Amino acid sequence: MDILTFSLFWVFGWVTIVLVAWHLRGLRRQRLVELAHKERMLALEKGVPLAELPDETGGQRPGPAEVVASMRWNPRWPLGMGAVSIMLGIGISLALWLSEIDGPTRLWSVGLIFVFFGMGLMLHYTLTRPESRG
Numbered sequence: 001m002d003i004l005t006f007s008l009f010w011v012f013g014w015v016t017i018v019l020v021a022w023h024l025r026g027l028r029r030q031r032l033v034e035l036a037h038k039e040r041m042l043a044l045e046k047g048v049p050l051a052e053l054p055d056e057t058g059g060q061r062p063g064p065a066e067v068v069a070s071m072r073w074n075p076r077w078p079l080g081m082g083a084v085s086i087m088l089g090i091g092i093s094l095a096l097w098l099s100e101i102d103g104p105t106r107l108w109s110v111g112l113i114f115v116f117f118g119m120g121l122m123l124h125y126t127l128t129r130p131e132s133r134g
Helices: 003-046 063-068 077-098 108-128
Strands: none
Touching: 077 108
């Protein structure tokens, strides 16, 4: 199989997987709405007070501001990202330094960008971490 055919299968395969997942998610959401509707109709027939609908937004998706406001941020994320960035920078620096090709051997210091970025994130965590209760 030539590289062009492989690339086409790769790209369109992932696009197909994403579209199928999106469709299945929509079907699941539709089933939940139909189930809630049936439950409300049965309650109406029996004279029971109506239960609240699970979707208060009227079927509309929340905007980016509402999504960001509802997220809970872990205050230790800079510490984790700093450690990951430092390890990535050390790995890139080491790989470029040990490379037997002449060009990348001279560029080993590019990996230090990630090392210093990670150190900056760790410094950010140290300066902004919540005070310990004790």
